[in-house]
Amino acid sequence: MEGMLIDVVIFLAAALIVVPLSIRLGFGSVLGYLLAGVAIGPWVLRLITDVDAILHFAELGIVLMMFVIGLEMQVEKLWAIRRTIFGYGGAQMALCALVLTATFLVFGSPWRVALTGGLALALSSTAMVIAELQARKQMDTPAGRAGFGILLFQDMAAIPLIALLPLLGPAVADAAADPGWLVTLKALAMLAAVVLAGHFLLRFLLRAVARTGVPEVFTAFALLWVIGIALLMHSVHLSMSLGAFVAGVLLADSEYRHEVETDMAPFKGLLLGLFFIAVGMSIDFGVLVREPIRVAALVVVLVGIKAVALWLLASRFEVPAGQRTYFAVLLSQGGEFAFVVLAASLAARVIDQRLSSLVTLVVTLSMVTTPLLLLLHKRFWVPGVREDLDT
Incomplete structure (x- = not known):
């Protein structure tokens, strides 16, 4: 217990010292969190060394962020942007995966490794992109809408991605693993079950909880709803962020939407900051x-x-x-789901440990470059053109 409290103090102190300084210097809060993570991590001050455990816990920040976004997306609004999601998202995944796979092949990688690497690196960081769009109030701009559609498609692409990986591994791979078609069927069945439960039961449950008149109980129910659905989605190889988004959409038409959003906001901000700190801590300077x-x-x-x-x-x-x-720079980094794809590829023996460590480091460092490149874009882009970001 004491050790956990010490870790909490270290996280809070690092954030309070580094993040305001980073903002004051014009670098933004995300880069500040990343630098705070580097400072307290295992390669600099070594104040915290169990990076994996922190990173898994900090993913709750992404979950709550996607939940809050889902709260603002009624089903009708989501249907209206279907072209953005499937058209833009599909085009981005196809083009980036194709070019990156070809790059791996040019450098002599086997086609299985090249395809895995291309698909993993085509993904962008939901946490990084959404945090930037919200900070600069760009969610409702053309660039913001296109970026959000791409990220949502990438989360949905988790089903075929995870199903594909065992097929790329050696024939001697674990025979007990579910075949790809069964993985996909389970994921779709779980998604349908969650949507049906939300449609028929959620409003009744919300009213029952609200009748207690205890704000803490209402907050506890909201947390249980979003985290529970995120874990259910994760159990069938869908991303937790997609599950959280679905949980939010199911609540979007409820009369309690604004109350839930207000309750979740403090948790989202703190845990999202913790996620960026954990990413900074995870940089393997040994490989570097x-x-x-x-x-x-x-x-x-x-x-x-x-x-x-x-x-x-x-x-x-x-x-x-x-x-x-701005749009190109915003989505140019690797994403946190790439870590999941790489881990699954390693388990399926598509790639080896050395390549997994190298690509993980490259993805992490690419996430660090995003706030720096956005800062350069803000400072040096042609003023007359940059004004379009505010329209």
């Missing part, structure tokens, strides 16, 4: 020291390829010219 040029080159290649591909797609996405560079 051993292969600095290779790691730096891979980060540049990843961010560069995705940024160029996204910029080219932006004109097809009807993103105004003044927002295209």
Whole structure:
């Protein structure tokens, strides 16, 4: 118990010291959290070393963020942006995965490794992108809507991605594992069950809880609802963030939506900050020291390829010219779900431990580059063009 409290004090102190300084210097809060994580992590001050446990817990920040976004998305509104989700999202995944897979092949990787790497690196960071869009109030801009649609499609792409990985592994892979079609069927069945339960039971449950007149009970129910559905989705290999988004959408038409949103806001902010601190802590400087040029080159290649591909797609996405560079930079990093794909690929023996560690580091560092590149974009982009971001 004492050790846990000490960790909490360290996290809070690091955030209170580094984040305001980062904001004051113009670097933004996300980079501040990342730097705080680097400072207290196992490679600098070594104040906290159990990074994996912290990272798993901190994913609740992403879960609550997607839940709050879902609260603002009635089913009718979601249906209205279906073209954005499937058109833009599908195009981004296809183009980025194709180009990144081809890049792996050019450098001599076997086709199975190349395909796995291309699919994993085509994903972007939900936490990074949504936090930036909300901080700059860009969610309702063309760039924000296109970016959100892409992220939502990427979360849904978890079903075929996870189902595909065992098929890419050696024939001697675990025979007890479920076949891909069964994984997909279970995921779709769980999604349907959650939607039906939300439609027929949620309003009754909310009213029963509200009648108690105890605010703490209402908050506890809201947390149970979102975390429970996120875990159910995770149990069938869907991303927890997608589960949280669905939980929010099911509550969006409820008369208690605003009360739930108000209750969740403090938890979301603190846990999302903890997630970024954990990402900073997870940077493996051992790999970086051993292969600095290779790691730096891979980060540049990843961010560069995705940024160029996204910029080219932006004109097809009807993103105004003044927002295209911002849009391309915003989604150019690797995403947190890439860690899940890499872990599953390692378990299926598609990739080895050395490659998994290297790509994990590249993804993490690419996430660190995003706030830096956005800062450069804000400082040096043509003023007349940059004004489009505020329209």
